[in-house]
Amino acid sequence: MQKRLDIEDTILWDSLRTGNETAFEELYRRYFQVLFSYGKRLINDEDAVKDAIQDLFIDIWRTHKNLNQAQSVKFYLISSLRRKIHRSLQPDHLLRDDWENVNEQLLPVRPSVENDFTQMEEEYLNKEKVTAWLLQLPERQNEALMLRYFHNFEYSEIAQILDIKEQTARNLVQKAIILLRKMAISLIITSLLFFL
Numbered sequence: 001m002q003k004r005l006d007i008e009d010t011i012l013w014d015s016l017r018t019g020n021e022t023a024f025e026e027l028y029r030r031y032f033q034v035l036f037s038y039g040k041r042l043i044n045d046e047d048a049v050k051d052a053i054q055d056l057f058i059d060i061w062r063t064h065k066n067l068n069q070a071q072s073v074k075f076y077l078i079s080s081l082r083r084k085i086h087r088s089l090q091p092d093h094l095l096r097d098d099w100e101n102v103n104e105q106l107l108p109v110r111p112s113v114e115n116d117f118t119q120m121e122e123e124y125l126n127k128e129k130v131t132a133w134l135l136q137l138p139e140r141q142n143e144a145l146m147l148r149y150f151h152n153f154e155y156s157e158i159a160q161i162l163d164i165k166e167q168t169a170r171n172l173v174q175k176a177i178i179l180l181r182k183m184a185i186s187l188i189i190t191s192l193l194f195f196l
Helices: 002-017 021-042 046-062 073-089 096-101 117-136 139-149 155-162 166-195
Strands: none
Touching (some): 002 021, 002 073, 021 046, 021 073, 021 139, 046 073, 073 155, 117 139, 117 166, 139 166, 155 166
């Protein structure tokens, strides 16, 4: 399914490059929510994220004749949005390392509607725990983990987006997983001790 979507994205991208407004609108509709969710992980200002997405697509439309072929439209859009948000937050004279200090929070978790209230409450509590665990991760580990498992990027793509080496991207994801495992084990042990 992912390959089919990539092919359709590539066709839409090529059409956009020739000035097709319908392809432009479809890419906007298709990726707005993905970009919005990702942007919210970078800054906790919905209006600023929406503005950055709007600016990104305005820039794309203005320069559509000069755009190169995109191997992955999703990769291009996410990395471009990240750069745009980064630039909007940092004055030009600051070092790139200051990007590490940007406050990042996850979208609020909303429980699914279930027939059984007990199941719904349990699901809600589990999501809250996972969200709390993710918020405890260092920002770069959190971002790398999100790019890998929520946006399905390869490590080489994560490295390009975060402007790091591929091995560093692998290490960030691995360290995040190790920390999440430790948190889960701690919860299990605490739960077992509670019931004894």
